[in-house]
Amino acid sequence: xxxxxxxxxxxxxxxxxxxxxxxxxxxxxxxxxxxxTFILFEPSIRSCFKNFNKDSSTSIQPYVEKxxxxxxxxxxxxxxxxxxxxxxxxxxxRVEYGKELISHTSKYLGPKGSVMQISNGMNCQNCHLVSGTxxxxxxxxxxxxxxxxxxxxSGQIEDVKKRINDCFExxxxxxxxxxxxxxxxxxxSYIEFIGKNVKKGEKAIASGIFDLPFLSxxxxxxxxxxxxENKCANCHQMNGEGLMDIxxxxxxxxxxxxxxxxxxxxxxxxxxxxxxxxxxxxxxGVSYPNSQLSDEEAWDIAAYVNSQPRPSKDLSKDWPxxxxxxxxxxxxxxxxxxxxxxxxxxxxxxxxxxxxxxxxK
Ligand code: HEC
Ligand code: HEC
Numbered sequence: 456x457x458x459x460x461x462x463x464x465x466x467x468x469x470x471x472x473x474x475x476x477x478x479x480x481x482x483x484x485x486x487x488x489x490x491x492t493f494i495l496f497e498p499s500i501r502s503c504f505k506n507f508n509k510d511s512s513t514s515i516q517p518y519v520e521k522x523x524x525x526x527x528x529x530x531x532x533x534x535x536x537x538x539x540x541x542x543x544x545x546x547x548x549r550v551e552y553g554k555e556l557i558s559h560t561s562k563y564l565g566p567k568g569s570v571m572q573i574s575n576g577m578n579c580q581n582c583h584l585v586s587g588t589x590x591x592x593x594x595x596x597x598x599x600x601x602x603x604x605x606x607x608x609s610g611q612i613e614d615v616k617k618r619i620n621d622c623f624e625x626x627x628x629x630x631x632x633x634x635x636x637x638x639x640x641x642x643x644s645y646i647e648f649i650g651k652n653v654k655k656g657e658k659a660i661a662s663g664i665f666d667l668p669f670l671s672x673x674x675x676x677x678x679x680x681x682x683x684e685n686k687c688a689n690c691h692q693m694n695g696e697g698l699m700d701i702x703x704x705x706x707x708x709x710x711x712x713x714x715x716x717x718x719x720x721x722x723x724x725x726x727x728x729x730x731x732x733x734x735x736x737x738x739x740g741v742s743y744p745n746s747q748l749s750d751e752e753a754w755d756i757a758a759y760v761n762s763q764p765r766p767s768k769d770l771s772k773d774w775p776x777x778x779x780x781x782x783x784x785x786x787x788x789x790x791x792x793x794x795x796x797x798x799x800x801x802x803x804x805x806x807x808x809x810x811x812x813x814x815x816k
Pocket of ligand 1 (some may be wrong): 524557560577579580581593594616619623626636642646663717721722723771
């Protein structure tokens with residue numbers, strides 16, 4: 456009975472429960488420390504808390520580009536025209552079909568495509584993110600406003616249909632769509648519709664791919680390999696061949712190299728395009744101005760991925776005028792004195808400097 460206890464016993468009871476209390480507090484503090492550490496170091500959880508720890512200088516932050524002026528102009532980035540605003544039902548159906556073809560190309564036009572089998576299993580959206588609408592995600596904002604245009608690669612005036620077929624034949628390592636096919640007309644209608652709010656002759660802000668600053672050294676596939684295995688292989692796989700979804704009709708994680716990837720004539724095979732694309736889009740989920748890759752890392756991963764085997768393509772008719780060849784096109788002949796290896800891996804600064812002089816002549 457409590458009332459029967461003497462003072463000594465009561466003191467002892469108090470002392471024991473006080474010690475219990477201390478123990479509980481100690482365990483509580485430990486749990487909190489563990490939780491906080493977990494949140495800080497586990498990337499997926501950290502991204503949920505991004506907005507909360509924005510100002511804390513002690514937490515680990517993803518790499519953020521600081522020196523680009525455009526950061527302050529986020530609000531002026533291009534946004535696509537809204538499909539729901541289309542009144543004409545025929546036009547709306549056509550534009551929607553175009554969007555569907557861009558988002559799930561392989562289901563309709565891939566190796567097991569329901570309409571035709573003319574491409575490698577990739578979707579346009581794999582590289583033109585969010586159906587070609589994402590800022591610096593290789594979006595189509597400037598297509599309607601800048602085509603037809605003279606393209607140095609072909610030496611010809613190219614219209615939108617020709618440009619779409621370029622990606623079918625190179626990025627999707629496939630065949631061209633017939634120019635008057637229902638599919639070509641739908642894809643063109645969609646791309647032109649979403650960009651119709653950009654003034655003719657002007658470029659939409661944050662359309663296409665970001666131009667990364669050059670490194671002062673050659674880019675390094677060996678450094679890139681380690682980074683790839685650490686930051687990309689969990690989705691795109693160690694062998695770079697990606698992962699199909701259960702339907703086996705399209706990829707959950709598209710291939711970065713191997714037989715089913717883009718060929719050596721594709722835009723992404725150029726190091727500058729690849730590095731700029733991944734800087735603000737990969738690992739999947741990052742968006743400008745945030746990045747999980749420093750410029751160096753993006754360039755070195757480009758060097759590694761674009762050193763791996765992939766389908767070939769006859770490029771002998773490309774760049775009829777050597778002057779127009781980009782600094783990172785890795786196949787000769789060139790107007791300058793640099794080798795194929797230097798055009799592939801850099802250092803790019805001296806190549807660009809010499810190219811400027813040659814282009815002026
Ligand atoms: C493997 C990646 C990849 C895939 C897949 C891909 N493209 Fe492209 N596409 C590119 C790159 C890279 C560019 C050039 C971007 C640049 O230089 O700024 C480009 C450019 C374009 C352009 C011109 C954009 C402009 O502003 O000049 C169009 C149009 C286009 N692609 C349509 C398509 C269509 C349609 C598909 C699907 C049939 C497709 N692309 C699939 C990588 C890809
Ligand atoms: C969380 C999974 C994930 C990680 C990690 C990831 N990616 Fe991707 N990646 C994707 C998905 C999904 C797509 C296709 C996006 C779509 O279709 O909307 C993609 C598309 C691409 C593409 C364009 C399509 C192609 O196959 O060529 C490239 C290039 C690419 N990723 C490179 C990388 C690189 C390099 C890394 C590492 C820095 C990386 N990715 C990390 C999921 C991932």
